[in-house]
């Protein structure tokens with residue numbers, strides 16, 4: 310992974326098909342990258358209910374559903390849309406440069 314201007318190169322866009330997601334280790338954090346109609350969203354790959362990994366959960370449009378107890382999160386805002394989770398998921402800025410997905414991890418999260 311290469312760091313430029315605060316953004317970290319994570320994967321090629323072809324690594325995540327439309328309507329799917331994958332988790333990556335970025336700066337020691339597990340980050341879930343979701344492809345929603347070719348727009349990439351990055352969220353923390355840990356449910357805010359009991360820390361269960363969100364990777365492998367059902368993805369419905371911009372939403373990801375935790376496999377453990379069914380909490381539903383909006384990948385754009387991180388908002389918990391349905392319980393049992395109530396806390397928002399951290400979300401991270403993304404951009405696509407030269408066919409690569411890049412994610413910015415804020416300094417206080419690094």
Ligand code: FES
Pocket residue numbers: 356357358359360361375376377378379380392393394
């Ligand atoms: S750990 Fe995700 S809903 Fe409980």
